[in-house]
Amino acid sequence: MSLEDNGLGLLLRDLLQLHRTFSYRRYRIDVLGFVVAWLVVAAMIAFYFWMSRW
């Protein structure tokens, strides 16, 4: 199995075909990292909101 099929697919490159070709296994690194990054964004904004209440 190639690296592409084992998690290193690129969501942006395949954006127009995702409705046909998406699989979590193929895009695992993109999906996981993207979700984690959004969680970091949410955490930072939540911290800033909490800090405003100090």
Added chain:
Amino acid sequence: MQEIKRGLTGLDAAVLTCYLAGITALGIYVSRRVRSTAGFFMGERKFGKVLMIAQALGTGTHSDQAVGVAGAAYSVGLSGIWYQWMWIFTTPFYWLLAPVFRRLRMVTMSDFFEHRYGRLYAITYAFFSIYLLVLWQGIAIKGATVTVSAITGYPELAIGLVVAAIFASYGIAGGLTAAVITDCVQGFFVIILSFLIVPFGLSAVGGFAGLHQRLPAGFFHIFSGAGGELSGFNVTMLVVSGLVGITAQPHMMAVGGSGKTELNCRIGWTYGNFIKRVCSIGWTLTGLIAAVLHPGLAFGERERAFGWAVVALLPAGLVGLMVASLLATVMATCSAFMVDGAALFVGNVYKRYMVKDRADGHYLKVARGASFLIAAAGFAFAVFMPSVVSATVHFVTILPFVGLVFWLGIIWRKANRYGAWSSTIGSALVFFGCRAAGYSTAWGSLWSLLAGLSLMIVVSRWTPPEPEEALARIFLPLYTPVGEEDRLGDLEGQPRQGQA
């Protein structure tokens, strides 16, 4: 209004001198290992996670941002952070973009545009980018010298000359490798810059309780009201424009693509920028502290708040450290921009169309000469530039004209050069037409993006497609993860677009 005595004590001067001498020596020491244009322009694509984070943080952070956010917070409170935090919503997309840049295996953004949309688009972009990089250098130098001059009392011209001479010396010698390794040190100073004043300032105002007692309640709302300068619609359009335009910035190929592995590039670009978002909190708190201790600055003078806080709150020795930090941010940015500009000129103009088929050592020498001229031009811009803010806003709004073309070039195989030219020119005309008609920048950006997207789709569909061999140079690498290079063959031997 409390006036503060400017100037550096002997201890401050010693700290600053040690820093400047040390960073110059480090950069020149690193340059001993740079012997090829691949090393000069892209660091041989060997940077690990730490260096990639440092590169993203150092290249993307300069002191005018700290001064601007502190000034905004001085006027409006905690919501002033959104002048930097508007980019926080684009940061997760860097995780997705970084491997795209790394897999392209190119040196400059102009390389991409030449393969994707032809020689004329690439040359136009190269000259546009060199101009952008020189102007950004000028903005960074100007922003730092104004603040440092306010703190120290030294002339702006002398400060600018010292800054330009230092980053030019190690950048010319060591290229991107020197710029990135010094970014590691200077990234540390960025963090110092961001938080050094805060404990001294909070102590002076009585902590967070003191801030709440002495500032209006509205200062602690993290979003400003609808219709204000940071309304929901304005921020949304700035985010969208920023996300579209980020790919047009000429230094992105280095920031996103010079890591050893795809994961290094992802982590570096994404988390280097998250560190910058955290630093923005320190800048905001500095602005609030200054609003309590030094009230009364007019709106047009609010950016003096940061410099005032440095002189008023920091003890001897730490003022010198803060001045070093301010200079560190601008040198980190400018050294990288200088190298990127040299790469564009040498790789996409000189080597391609002026002097061909010479040894790599010749092009390395030319790259160093071009770096010097770019640094000199940036310094000249800083000397003659009247305003930092207006120049900065202008370039953020025009980048999407080219950025949209990059995005569609990756996502849609049928995008072609005719669509690219139509999109770029059309979106620019719509934006400036909207502005001339009195629409806000946000509405102008919205109509401009819609026009650019429509023109790319319609024109590309009705005009001849790009040659398959040119598309192969783009999409074959994109389907080839780093580590499977044996599948690629000789990428540089792939034919380039023969016609403009």
